[in-house]
Amino acid sequence: MNALNFTDKVVLVTGASRGIGREIARQFAEQGAEVVVHYGRNHTAAQETLNSLPDGNHMIVQAEMADSAALEWMVAEVVQRYGRLDILINNAGIYEDHPLAETDYEAWQASWRRVIDVNLIGAANLCWLAGRQMIKQGYGRIVNVSSRGAFRGEPTGPAYGASKAGLNAMSQSLAKYLAPYNIFVGVVAPGFVATDMAADTLKGESGAAIRSQSPLNRVARP
Numbered sequence: 001m002n003a004l005n006f007t008d009k010v011v012l013v014t015g016a017s018r019g020i021g022r023e024i025a026r027q028f029a030e031q032g033a034e035v036v037v038h039y040g041r042n043h044t045a046a047q048e049t050l051n052s053l054p055d056g057n058h059m060i061v062q063a064e065m066a067d068s069a070a071l072e073w074m075v076a077e078v079v080q081r082y083g084r085l086d087i088l089i090n091n092a093g094i095y096e097d098h099p100l101a102e103t104d105y106e107a108w109q110a111s112w113r114r115v116i117d118v119n120l121i122g123a124a125n126l127c128w129l130a131g132r133q134m135i136k137q138g139y140g141r142i143v144n145v146s147s148r149g150a151f152r153g154e155p156t157g158p159a160y161g162a163s164k165a166g167l168n169a170m171s172q173s174l175a176k177y178l179a180p181y182n183i184f185v186g187v188v189a190p191g192f193v194a195t196d197m198a199a200d201t202l203k204g205e206s207g208a209a210i211r212s213q214s215p216l217n218r219v220a221r222p
Contacts, residue, residue, distance in 0.1 A: 007032030010082045012075075014038040014065065014126065015092030017045035020145065020190065022052070024089055029053040033087070036078050040064055040092065057082075065092050065122030066114070075129040084137055088130040090123040091145040093163075099156040112159045119163035124170055127185075131178060140183040144171045148191050164189075 011028045015021040017039040026049075029035045035053060037060045039046035050060050061077060063070035078085050098111035127142055134140025149157070150164035168187055175185035 004031055006087075009033045009086040010036070010078065010084055011087040011089065012036040012038060012078055012085060012130070013089040013091060015040070016049050017042045018049070021089075021091040022049045024091060025049055026052060028087075029056055029058065032056075034058060034082060036061055038063060038074065038092065065126075066117040068125050071122065071125050072129060075126070075133065079133055085130055085133050086137075086139065087141045087143070088126060089143050089145065090126055090167075092122070093119045093145070093147075093160075095154075095157055095160045097156045098159065100158075115157075115159035116163050116166075119160065120166045120170070123167055127170070127174055131174070131183065134178075134183045135181050138182055140178075140181075142171075142174070142178075142183065142185045144168075144185070144187050146171075146187045146189040148189060150189060 006028055009028075009032075011025075011033045013021055013025045013028070013035060016025040016035075016037040021038075025035050025037055034057045037046050037050050037053075037058065039049075039060070039062055041064075043062065046060050046062075050058060059078075059081060061074050063074040065071070075085065094115060096111045096115055098108055100108070103111070123144060127144075130140065130142060134142075144167050146167050147160070147164040149161040150168050152161075154161035168189075171185050171187045178185055
């Protein structure tokens with residue numbers, strides 16, 4: 001298999017109903033992979049992703065990232081259909097504003113729980129589920145999608161930055177542990193990307209400030 005040929009590889013992309021996840025799913029499908037399009041709540045958007053893929057043996061699955069039983073079911077469904085899982089792209093994630101001075105204690109705790117449950121614990125659970133299957137196969141690739149927030153901090157959304165920093169540390173640990181099993185674990189940390197999740201942030205003064213951080217005075221597109 002060369003770098004641009006994923007023929008017959010089974011790829012699970014979480015958060016593939018829109019934005020970065022949708023484009024990842026499309027790129028894998030164009031290179032011959034059998035793509036599993038995961039979504040949390042927006043079935044219509046996930047179906048649009050599925051419909052946009054080149055012809056192939058693709059499928060769509062729904063599971064809440066914070067629901068460990070649902071994730072276990074999802075991986076079992078993938079293995080039942082294809083007999084294997086070659087590549088996991090842990091892309092799903094959420095962001096919530098919870099500035100310390102403006103958020104009451106109860107809401108602060110709730111935001112931390114929601115963000116960590118999805119971005120870190122959900123991703124960790126999927127790494128375990130996929131990793132165990134990949135150990136059986138003697139082959140696997142896991143890519144966890146981090147963020148610039150892991151390095152720069154998120155002043156009004158500290159749980160997000162912490163969740164992505166934790167994802168980086170977990171990925172380093174798993175990369176060392178799983179390497180002897182021929183399973184590679186890596187991280188990509190995109191800069192600011194104009195996705196649906198970032199639409200409000202990119203408006204007005206906040207958007208201008210974000211774009212000014214780039215020498216090109218713009219943000220990336222999926």
